[in-house]
Amino acid sequence: MPAQPSLPDVIAALDALWPRERAEQWDAVGAVCGDVANPEARVTRVLFAVDPVQEIADEAVRLGAELLVTHHPLYLRGTTTVAADTFKGRVVHTLVKNGVALLAAHTNADTADPGVSDALAGALGVRVVGPLVPDTTDPAGRRGLGRICELDRPLPLAEFAELAAARLPVTAQGIRAAGDRDRLIRTVAVCGGSGDGLFDAVRAAGVDAYLTADLRHHPASEAREHSPLALVDAAHFATEWPWCEQAAAQLDALADRKGWDLRTYVSRTVTDPWTAHAASVASPTSPASSTSPVHDHTPGAPN
Numbered sequence: 355m356p357a358q359p360s361l362p363d364v365i366a367a368l369d370a371l372w373p374r375e376r377a378e379q380w381d382a383v384g385a386v387c388g389d390v391a392n393p394e395a396r397v398t399r400v401l402f403a404v405d406p407v408q409e410i411a412d413e414a415v416r417l418g419a420e421l422l423v424t425h426h427p428l429y430l431r432g433t434t435t436v437a438a439d440t441f442k443g444r445v446v447h448t449l450v451k452n453g454v455a456l457l458a459a460h461t462n463a464d465t466a467d468p469g470v471s472d473a474l475a476g477a478l479g480v481r482v483v484g485p486l487v488p489d490t491t492d493p494a495g496r497r498g499l500g501r502i503c504e505l506d507r508p509l510p511l512a513e514f515a516e517l518a519a520a521r522l523p524v525t526a527q528g529i530r531a532a533g534d535r536d537r538l539i540r541t542v543a544v545c546g547g548s549g550d551g552l553f554d555a556v557r558a559a560g561v562d563a564y565l566t567a568d569l570r571h572h573p574a575s576e577a578r579e580h581s582p583l584a585l586v587d588a589a590h591f592a593t594e595w596p597w598c599e600q601a602a603a604q605l606d607a608l609a610d611r612k613g614w615d616l617r618t619y620v621s622r623t624v625t626d627p628w629t630a631h632a633a634s635v636a637s638p639t640s641p642a643s644s645t646s647p648v649h650d651h652t653p654g655a656p657n
């Protein structure tokens with residue numbers, strides 16, 4: 355007969371999936387709040403989400419979850435207050451008052467096998483070949499940051515960008531792409547979250563395209579000048595949300611094996627901070643893109 359697991363047992367199982375010691379030095383992963391050492395504390399429902407924001411804390415309470423697992427940490431730097439008049443303190447109060455523990459799995463989930471970028475590759479339907487930046491402590495060579503992937507059949511960049519737009523969560527940004535729209539994409543490096551620090555590895559991998567989030571002007575511009583590498587930029591949230599489904603499935607499988615009476619939930623709330631998008635409109639005074647003309651000014655042609 356399945357039994358409700360204790361909070362320490364569930365957290366230990368999740369820590370085994372994403373060992374805390376594999377997080378980056380600057381990161382703050384693990385339990386943020388909750389009675390995590392109490393063997394009497396039971397878990398019946400676990401909610402997975404990207405961001406530990408108030409909307410998600412409220413969702414966990416409405417659901418009756420005893421554990422909220424987020425990818426992003428609530429606190430990354432030292433703090434001197436958890437008072438409820440700060441937005442993070444209010445999140446802590448909401449969770450503690452309602453008996454919800456919070457666990458963050460951030461860069462330890464990025465480098466895991468499977469990790470955040472495996473989930474991203476899975477959402478895109480591309481086949482993972484190996485890590486983009488391998489973790490040198492993994493003899494199997496499967497852990498690490500980002501993933502190098504192959505497409506089942508080559509797609510022009512424009513179609514690959516449309517595929518990403520269709521497969522990833524809907525956000526205001528949508529998908530931006532850089533490069534020749536007809537360039538055939540056979541191989542792609544993917545990295546969930548902000549990936550513009552990995553351009554050296556992407557170039558070394560010799561892939562046709564790089565899909566990540568938060569690409570800034572200078573790194574993107576320099577990468578384009580260096581090589582014909584195509585860039586596909588999605589919203590940060592959109593590249594990491596698929597991990598929530600992967601993580602929930604991992605906990606489901608664990609619960610089955612251990613005979614735990616436990617339900618997992620994935621938040622469908624979009625917590626991307628950007629909420630609106632206006633497409634550029636050409637005007638006589640503004641510079642216009644040379645690659646996507648809005649109007650063809652052929653002399654003598656009708657409008």
Ligand SMILES: [Zn+2]
Pocket residue numbers: 425426546547548590594
């Ligand atoms: Zn992130």
